[in-house]
Amino acid sequence: MTPPLATVFVVDDDTSVRKSLSRLLHSGGYATEAFASATEFLANGRHQQHPACLVLDVRMPGLTGLDLQERLNNLKSTLAIIFITGHGDIPMSVRAMKSGAVDFLPKPFGDTQLLAAVARAIQKSVHDQQASAEIESIQQRLATLTPREREVMELVVAGLLNKQVADRLGTVEKTIKVHRAHVMEKMRVQSFAELVRLAERAGVGGESDQ
Numbered sequence: 001m002t003p004p005l006a007t008v009f010v011v012d013d014d015t016s017v018r019k020s021l022s023r024l025l026h027s028g029g030y031a032t033e034a035f036a037s038a039t040e041f042l043a044n045g046r047h048q049q050h051p052a053c054l055v056l057d058v059r060m061p062g063l064t065g066l067d068l069q070e071r072l073n074n075l076k077s078t079l080a081i082i083f084i085t086g087h088g089d090i091p092m093s094v095r096a097m098k099s100g101a102v103d104f105l106p107k108p109f110g111d112t113q114l115l116a117a118v119a120r121a122i123q124k125s126v127h128d129q130q131a132s133a134e135i136e137s138i139q140q141r142l143a144t145l146t147p148r149e150r151e152v153m154e155l156v157v158a159g160l161l162n163k164q165v166a167d168r169l170g171t172v173e174k175t176i177k178v179h180r181a182h183v184m185e186k187m188r189v190q191s192f193a194e195l196v197r198l199a200e201r202a203g204v205g206g207e208s209d210q
Contacts, residue, residue: 006125069096152176
């Protein structure tokens with residue numbers, strides 16, 4: 001089933017391809033928008049919409065499909081990309097997939113094949129958007145910590161006990177317990193395990209040289 005508000009963008013410089021793909025995607029229940037170039041798509045700002053996927057031609061005048069993929073990755077877009085091409089090769093497909101493409105379909109491809117790829121792409125877009133929102137929420141919570149609370153958190157999730165943290169920071173265990181309680185409150189967690197999970201998601205902490 002298509003997730004609510006899922007949109008499929010088609011970017012191809014061939015008018016007939018844009019029209020045929022738009023008809024197919026519409027018949028599959030997707031809202032569809034088509035663009036004649038990568039530059040037009042970027043200028044429209046539609047890359048910010050989610051959940052959504054992009055059916056993208058590889059070879060186009062000016063900004064190519066691979067160029068657009070690189071731009072979107074730099075923008076941290078969670079658009080899922082399906083490449084289509086009549087002139088693909090193995091190195092090109094490898095580059096596209098390593099950069100996060102969901103599929104790389106050589107023309108001609110079947111209607112069922114494309115619709116199945118689009119369904120997978122939309123699921124990926126939903127997942128990536130949820131993950132991005134979670135990390136953003138964690139970063140906002142981290143920003144509320146004082147520098148000392150951040151130090152305590154990093155040492156705690158690295159595996160140090162309260163006494164060891166106190167020794168490391170030149171204070172007493174009671175003070176560390178207070179800082180740790182503030183960290184738990186500000187990070188909105190109820191357990192140490194949950195704090196560790198959030199820290200891992202945000203890339204905070206690591207191995208300790210205790």
